[in-house]
Amino acid sequence: MTPDLANEALASQIAFLQEIDRLKGVLRATPICDNSRPENSAEHSWHLAMYAMVLVDQAGPDVRIDRVIRMLLLHDIVEIDAGDVPIHLVHDSEAQAAKERVAAERIFGLLPAEQGAEFRALWEEFEAAQTPDAVFAKSIDRVQPLLLNLANGGGSWIDYHVTMEQIDARVGTKVNRGAPALWRHVRARVAGYFAS
Template sequence: MEEIKGIIDFMVEVEKLKAIERQTKPVGLNRYENSAEHSWHVCLSALMLKDFANEQVDITRVMKMLLIHDLGEIEAGDTVIYSSETDENKQVERSGVQQLFQLLPQASRDEYSNLWEEFEEGSSPEARFAKAIDRVPPLLHNIYGEGHSWKKHNISKEKVFAFNSERISRGSNILWQEVESRLNEAVEKGVLK
């Protein structure tokens, strides 16, 4: 009975992810996406794109990683990816995730903690693919949203290409080729400078 209480408490706590505003606006909308919407979008994207991973992946593990990878934002908030890859920010996220996972039964706590770390480290085919997928929606939001977040945060095309090419191509070369093509079109149109 105690285990189910902890799981229900966890379910209540993760509702807070819906209040975390991200840095990009969904395509066609004039509001910022929340982190829970992002989690749904990347899971659906991974499911649709699984056959394009560089290596064979266990899509269930990929989706688990994508569902939990941003839970640390409940504590840390969302920051612009191009400046948030700091040790300090990652420690705040790690601490927040560990605190949340304490609500779960030990077996689940261990599984999800390990998956979260695996994602962060990009240490498996599933983690590399999940990290690739995680980058695509924000790029699409900007490509099809007049570069709103790039302009707001003064993100250069050099930074966008350098940061995303490695992360996406490590998980899916063919996905990077398609995204790169769309980024080049955004440059030609003046959306990305």
């Protein structure tokens, strides 16, 4: 690469890194553990990456944890344009998916072409939830809000009038698919909350 091209690539990368700062301003439905305010999608992504690092033993033998960490770090970046849709909110998932594709095009498009394509492929792999890495990453993404709500006193479960049956259907199936022992453990805690 010539010095000019290298400098241009670096300028694109910095433009991307400045743009994704906006993820710190995307608010989610779940409050943080101390219930003081909603969680934002940037700190959520950090927390999920830490979940993957800590809970690596919950992953199946085919899971490459460093790819999972990368996937979790970038999985919500499209929300800068498309917003976060709470899992317990009834919404048009086709329309949301279309918005997210446009967002991916714009935001990953800020990067040098090869790197942008690599990041986009990792995001699409996460969304498709078919590979072992993506299935485990989805389990992590779904389980973390449960643990926040257990700590914050009910959080988005109260706001959205959620029942244990809805959690089993909307969350449990996905956590169980990638991390069954984790789901057994966390489900018992969540069931305790709903029983009390």
